[in-house]
Amino acid sequence: MQRLILSFQLLVGFSFSFAQTSINPDISAIGTFNTFTNFIKDTPEYGKLNFDIPEFELFVDGYLNPYARATFNVAFHEGEFHAEEIYAQVVRGLPLDVQIKAGKYLLGFGKINTVHPHAWSFIYRPLYHQIYFGDEGLNDIGADLSFILPTGDVYTALELGIFKGDALTNEHHHEDGHDSEEEEGHYEMDRGNSPIFVGRLGSFISLGDFSNIEIGLSGSYGVHSKTDFYSSDDSTARPSNSSLNYFYGGLDFKYKYRPDSYTSFAVQGEALWNRRNVLRKDDFGLDVQENINTFGAFIYLDYQFNKIFSVGSKYDFTYGIIGDEPNFNTLASDDQNMTSGIEGWLGYYPFEETLALRLGVQYLMFNYADGSERDGETTINLQLIFSLGPHKAHPF
Amino acid sequence: MINKVIIIFCLVSSVVFSQIKVVTTTTVIYDLVKNIGGDQVEVEFLSRGDQDVHFLEVLPSYMMKLRSADIFFQIGLQLEMWAPQLVDGSRNSSLIIVYLSDVITPKEVPTTKVDASQGDVHPQGNPHYWLDPDNAKKIATKIYEELSNHSPGFDSYFKKNLENYLSKINKKINEWEGKMLQLKQKNIICFHSSWIYFTDRFGLDISGYVEPKPGIPPTPSHNAEIIRIIQQKKIKLILTDVFYSESAPKQIANATGVKVLKLPTQVYGLENIKSYIEMMDYIVNQITSNG
Numbered sequence: 001m002q003r004l005i006l007s008f009q010l011l012v013g014f015s016f017s018f019a020q021t022s023i024n025p026d027i028s029a030i031g032t033f034n035t036f037t038n039f040i041k042d043t044p045e046y047g048k049l050n051f052d053i054p055e056f057e058l059f060v061d062g063y064l065n066p067y068a069r070a071t072f073n074v075a076f077h078e079g080e081f082h083a084e085e086i087y088a089q090v091v092r093g094l095p096l097d098v099q100i101k102a103g104k105y106l107l108g109f110g111k112i113n114t115v116h117p118h119a120w121s122f123i124y125r126p127l128y129h130q131i132y133f134g135d136e137g138l139n140d141i142g143a144d145l146s147f148i149l150p151t152g153d154v155y156t157a158l159e160l161g162i163f164k165g166d167a168l169t170n171e172h173h174h175e176d177g178h179d180s181e182e183e184e185g186h187y188e189m190d191r192g193n194s195p196i197f198v199g200r201l202g203s204f205i206s207l208g209d210f211s212n213i214e215i216g217l218s219g220s221y222g223v224h225s226k227t228d229f230y231s232s233d234d235s236t237a238r239p240s241n242s243s244l245n246y247f248y249g250g251l252d253f254k255y256k257y258r259p260d261s262y263t264s265f266a267v268q269g270e271a272l273w274n275r276r277n278v279l280r281k282d283d284f285g286l287d288v289q290e291n292i293n294t295f296g297a298f299i300y301l302d303y304q305f306n307k308i309f310s311v312g313s314k315y316d317f318t319y320g321i322i323g324d325e326p327n328f329n330t331l332a333s334d335d336q337n338m339t340s341g342i343e344g345w346l347g348y349y350p351f352e353e354t355l356a357l358r359l360g361v362q363y364l365m366f367n368y369a370d371g372s373e374r375d376g377e378t379t380i381n382l383q384l385i386f387s388l389g390p391h392k393a394h395p396f
Numbered sequence: 397m398i399n400k401v402i403i404i405f406c407l408v409s410s411v412v413f414s415q416i417k418v419v420t421t422t423t424v425i426y427d428l429v430k431n432i433g434g435d436q437v438e439v440e441f442l443s444r445g446d447q448d449v450h451f452l453e454v455l456p457s458y459m460m461k462l463r464s465a466d467i468f469f470q471i472g473l474q475l476e477m478w479a480p481q482l483v484d485g486s487r488n489s490s491l492i493i494v495y496l497s498d499v500i501t502p503k504e505v506p507t508t509k510v511d512a513s514q515g516d517v518h519p520q521g522n523p524h525y526w527l528d529p530d531n532a533k534k535i536a537t538k539i540y541e542e543l544s545n546h547s548p549g550f551d552s553y554f555k556k557n558l559e560n561y562l563s564k565i566n567k568k569i570n571e572w573e574g575k576m577l578q579l580k581q582k583n584i585i586c587f588h589s590s591w592i593y594f595t596d597r598f599g600l601d602i603s604g605y606v607e608p609k610p611g612i613p614p615t616p617s618h619n620a621e622i623i624r625i626i627q628q629k630k631i632k633l634i635l636t637d638v639f640y641s642e643s644a645p646k647q648i649a650n651a652t653g654v655k656v657l658k659l660p661t662q663v664y665g666l667e668n669i670k671s672y673i674e675m676m677d678y679i680v681n682q683i684t685s686n687g
Binding site: 023067069091092093097098148153154155157204206209212214258260261262306307308350351352365389392393394395396 | 444445446448451452453454455456457458460463477478481484487488489512516611613639641655
């Protein structure tokens, strides 16, 4: 362990000593512009052409020294700037060929979460991401270690990380800045300084010259809330303090067949199991702790039928209702309500990585446990993605 | 004592008898390494011969190849923009990376500021230099130097292989020059800017490209311009790499009667092309018999 720390210190020290002699890093910017029409009853946008504020991501990326790289990614999203990713990564030179990544970044839970949305084949974030990871995906501050396991010619990587846990709470702040107000059916939420743990074991298997498959197992564990609650009707009793834990289990796979430069067929899917402690009122109005088990999954097909066109379809399912603000203490009745969706798209890529035009349609269906009726929602989106500067090759 | 002898023998034999593990980005380099390294080298390539080397997907299986490699030969001149991701992913801190472009004189090096409005222009020059057989000789010599530096004990073995190969290719160059003589100063059209080293070497003139700019797909207005050039200069041939779409060249051929030659620019680019010399033989024979 001491050797590991010493090596890391040497490498970081090395990076500072070389900082002034380094040449310029790669700088690139990717813009996204969405126009959409939805058919959601009783909304002012119904049937009209709407324009989203254009978004962009600015990437600054390069080697710090022969052993380490750094990446900065600033995003302009919904009219606001924020740091999407800031991290350094030691890529070689450590004992056991370990790689260390530290900073703020998209976590390696599943495969799609680490891929920036402009590089997805589809337009809409998978539904279970929206419920369990939030609109920006599972993005957190911390560090992870990555090991390549000795599995012969099969590439098998194990990633283990510890993170602050902001990813669990980012989406639950109220607009007035108070995220700890007790509301009806909600509990005071304070995670304190409880870290969360995230890991993934993934194997890549080459099935020949033209096809490959990757399979991964992910897990995340930690405290999602700490809360005071009353478990007796004695109003003078001290409230109990409880840590409410969660466990996310994930399964992902991707298969791609690419017989030539102009044709490819990809199938990719991910599933998440969420087991979580929640607090609920019992029949007597007392707080009780329960466990809930919920799920989410998606699968998509993407067929590139010539150099510049692709067509695809995605099926999505999740517990929870898309658009509702999740409440992780109770999840309200989100262990019973469900959303499912179908998305289809046509992609046009006239100039390699520099320009993409995608026409997508998504249809969402809602299923409420109490029998409430809600019409399905259709959204049609025309998306333009444009890229300036050097662009890295996309990983499998 | 016996234990010590065994350990020393194992150490010595591992140094003396272990093969140099080499990975190459292309099949042309692969073939040259095989010829120079012989049975002292274990060599693998990344990009298949029928793939466009510009655009290789970053696959973990490539990282595994590099993980245990000693030397990684690349074309250079920013042809393999994907290579650094593979090197990082391999975590191989002792990997020797060799850019073979270091030993050639690049053509089409931009003299003004390069930007994307000019298409996929390589700022350090056109990277398709292996299509000039004189450059193949320089690559082979560089490969010999690197293998010899890595395993000086086999220097004489590598040197002998190099001399044999240079002698073989020199004979072939004479043959190719003889065949190509009939086409000197003839105008041709190319699909992509892959052929400048070949045409300069054998005296052909490129009158235009099917791509309006490097890497930019053909457009109807540009096709019309190419048709006009073909008719005006009575051009007989369009050269295209095997992996490019035939659609635009065929449209032009239908309008003009020009012959479209799909040619391998890498070893294994076609099934029967198993070496650099076979590839160049095929290219020269196809051009001379159709030109």
